[in-house]
Amino acid sequence: MQINLVEFYIEKRDSFIRYEAQLAKKIKRIAFFRLLAFSGIAFSLIYLTRFGVFPGVLAALSSLAFFLFLVKRHIRFEKLKKRCGILSGLAKDELKALNHDFSHFNNGKEFIDPGHDFSYDLDLFGEGSLFQFINRTSTLSGGKKLAALLISPPIDKEEIEKRQESIKELSGYPEWRMQFLASGNMFDETERQHDAVAAWPDKEFRFNRYGLIGYLRWVIPAITLASLLPGLLGMTWLFFALCVFVQLSFVYFYRHRIKEYFRFFGEKSLLIEKYVSLLSEIENRGFSSEWLKEMQQAISKPSSACKTIKELGSLVKEFEFGRHLLAGLFLNSIFLWDVRCIYNLREWHLKNRKKLINWLEVIENIDAVISLANFSNNNPGFVYPQVKEGRFIFESEQLGHPLLNPQKRVCSDFKVGGFPEVIIVTGANMAGKSTFLRTVGVNMVLSRLGAPVCATKYVFTPIGLYTNMRTTDSLLKDESYFFAELKRLSFALERLRGGEKLFVILDEILKGTNSADKLNGSKELVKQLAKLKAVTLIATHDLKLAEIGNELPAVKNKCFEIHIKDDELTFDYRLTEGVTKSMNATFLMKKMGII
Known part of the structure; x- marks a missing residue:
């Protein structure tokens, strides 16, 4: 494949x-x-x-x-x-x-948020991130939608399965996806243009004597054209000059309104043309999955969004054409051009502004899902998860990190069954503990998005995800590293005690205190987590913490082993049962000549 x-x-x-x-x-x-x-x-x-x-x-x-x-x-x-x-x-x-080179794609660094439940710890945004790996969006709003989905993936079983079907269907249309993305890339919209269009539905345009202008926009140009006849017959140009004066007076009277309308509608014909092309791609494609049909119906019924926005594009082009000095002088003298244009634009706006935001949402939704479909198509060995309700289950076979090169990726089986359960993962430095934690977290995000995951089998119950792997201190908030970590842990416990079900991932908890304090505090935290509706995955170097598994049935031990042979260190990066039997810090320090 x-x-x-x-x-x-x-x-x-x-x-x-x-x-x-x-x-x-x-x-x-x-x-x-x-x-x-x-x-x-x-x-x-x-x-x-x-x-x-x-x-x-x-x-x-x-x-x-x-x-x-x-x-x-x-x-x-x-x-x-x-x-x-x-x-x-x-x-x-x-x-x-x-x-396996995706460095040329947008990395979404603007969405990095160290305070988020899991996105910062799981490297969802930034250089070498999941967003960069997946993102193919061709619109600003599509990129923001994809980021929003990663930040807050669906948790409802029905919605996840509907998205799965839509991603599966779109993954089978590589040519159509390319044409859609080409349409989206025909014009590079700016943030200012995007925000201006997004503000249209909420904008109220004033127009003095709106009803009267509705008649005068036809009557005055007709009289002006008729006034040409005496001049052409050699009688007098006075009537024509008077009509031109009246038209230019109207334009002067409405000059502030014309400027206001141009700020909102002007110089956007190419952007509107892009929207028309994208809507046309969606309207004219035959879809079979429920979610895609819903998106299509939202822009085709009761009337065609493509046709309606195309009308807007024509109106905006006419308005823009009249802004050229010589053309504008001629058109405003004969056809009351600018006044006519703002009247027509206001008429379109009054009729369609509330629909516009829904149409643009369809574009951004399809744009975002195309990225996930492309991800699916480019990774045919990945599997679509089975979604289960009721008693919590997480069962995977050959689970790996999707961002790792397939030639170097090492996969492991991993299974959890029910609440509460605490899995303590021990291992030496560089043995693969943190990568495994991110592997579990990233695949949980993908599974809730309805996307395929890096595994040969994956069954799960959708629940919330919370991580504490890369806590940062804050000079601005006058917070130490240790206090920042305690705040995150406290917030997780607060949510669990409030009845929320969470999959909690922790890497080297309580790093900011001394060894004895760290061990005692970690043990007490594990005891708390073992009483709540949570599955907790903890990576640690502290073998003493793993001994708590002898006291609490809810605690399980897993590890990553290393092997030292002939003064050489090797890693197999495979998750195994039990507590690790070897460490490598002293060995590495000796090899590097530090000690």
Whole structure:
């Protein structure tokens, strides 16, 4: 399957590169003929008019029509060329990803939050993060939605299973996913543009004499055009001049409203065109899974979102065109252009603003789920979890960390059955304890997202996740490392005592105090956790803490062993039963010449 994926992306990359080269040649030819057509206009007006005004003007108009036709073709081919470049780039990116290089993708560092329940400890964001590994979003809101899902994955069984089905379905549409992402990447929106569009539904636009302008926007231009007749007949231009003055007066009167509307709607035609293209991709695709059908119906019923936003795009383009100095002067003198445009925009806004936010949410949801579908497609060896309700269960076979290179990844079986249970994992330095803790945590996040996990079998009951692996001190809050850790532990216990069910992952608890205090405090914490509705996974170097398993039935011991042979240290990174029998700190210090 992996070889087929590589072949698929190579074929796509090469075909789009070839098509892009063909389009570049066509664009050069069109540029040549545009020059000829433009020369034909000048030639007709300067030379052919010597043989008569009519044939000269007719030839000039014919050359102009041909010139405009070529301009339109040029714009179309330029867009196609840009799209081909984007599509070949997407294929190249996926080929790098299949080679386990995902450094070129956005890492989502803006979403890093050291205070979050688990995202900071599990490296969900930042360089080399799960977000960077998965993220393929083509819109700002899609990236934010994917981050929101990672931060707060669904916990309801039905929702998880619905998402599983949608991810499975989309994973089977690699070409459609590429086309969707290409549409999204045709225009790079800025935060300012994104936020401005997101604010449209809540914006109230004022418009003085709105009802009257509804009639005058047709009546005044009609009178202005009629006033041309006396001038053309050689009688007087006074009526036309008066009409132009009236139109420009209206534009001046509404100048503040025009500026206000342009701040919200202006310079966004390309962004709107992007939304139209994305909505069209969604509306025209036949989906079978329930969640995807729900998304599709939200933008197609009772009316087409694509068609409605396309209307907005046309209105915004008209408004933008009138902002050019010469064009604006002409259009505002004859057609009351800017006033007409803001009237039409307000009419569209009043009718559709409440629907707009729902349509944009569909785009961001599909954009985010496409990333998960791509993750599924690129990792065919991963398995979709079975979701169970009732008594807690966590059962996995060959569980591994999805970010590790498959050639180097070492997987282990791991099983938990019911509350309460405390698993203490011991092992030497670098033996794999912390990586295993993150392996469990990251796969729990993926499983709740409805995505496949890095395992050959995975059965789980969705519950909350809480970690304490990388506590940081804070000079601004005047908090020591030890106090910050106690706060996190206290918060976890508070939630558990309140009846919440949690999977708690702790790495080297109470690191900020002396050995005796650490051991006593750790034992008391384990005793508390063993009474509550929690599954707790604790990694430690302290073998004395593992002895508590002799006292409490809820405590189980597992370990990662190392092997020293012929003065060489080896790791197998496999989880085994019991307490570790070997440590390596002194050995490593001697090898490095420290002692």
